[in-house]
Amino acid sequence: MKAAYEFVAGNSVATPLGLAIAVIAALALQHARLAIYTGAVFMLILIVTLAASVFEKPN
């Protein structure tokens, strides 16, 4: 399991967390009146996730 996760995500903790937040935000925004911004917010959360994952300790 650990080897599979290392293969897929390089043992990052920030990446799955950021992905979950991005999906929840995209779903929430679509049901609000802010659907037009969904794409931008989704993208922004993923870029912040990339930044967070880069600051994790290299393995």
Add this chain to the structure above:
Amino acid sequence: MNPLLLAGTAFVASSVEAVEAVTIVLAVGYTHGWPPALRGAAWACGALAAIVLATGPALVRFVPLPVLQLGIGLFLVLFGFAWLRKAIWRYAGRKALHDESAIFARQTLALQSVHERRVGFATAFNAVLIEGLEIAVIVITLGAAAGGRFAWAVLGAVMAAVAVIALAIVLRKPFSRVPENAMKFLVGIMLVSFGTYWSGEGLSIPWRFGDATVFVILAGYAIASFILIAFLRRRTVAIA
């Protein structure tokens, strides 16, 4: 989705992995002879083709496209981030660059101490299977999320393998001058861009520029990555 972009992504991603696999097959060939090296590589290629044929079309047939796009999109973001952040770390000096010549020398030395033919076969088989597994994952995910366009993804991967093998035959030595990190950086950005676009499609996000949004996403990740590299480099210099 533009099929050429699909084939291009598969080509670049597969080239990187093929370089790593061919380096080890070359080491086996020089130490244990070419028959076990080529037999091991051929068996691994057969196993990889079976994995792609068994899983790819079945995914498209049994899973609805929006679910497939969301699942594969998120997987590609996860997978692509791992590639991209390693490339960013290497550019920022936080992780050592891949040295194919050193890998070739290490592998040759290890193989010279063992003279069994089975070891040569097993080493070549494992190297091609492990490196090729990433190629298989990329071909399956790209082809499936594009609605079953496996032919384009497979074409990109096969062309990459042919190009790398042809280069190995001509050079007859490991590829020490391949800009591997630049290629990994590019592949990472392409994978996360496709992943972001497809997971958005799966979530019914109304992308403002349609299919062309992929290029906007690509530019966004590229700019963010360059900023991160510059920031990490300054931090690394400041710490040193």
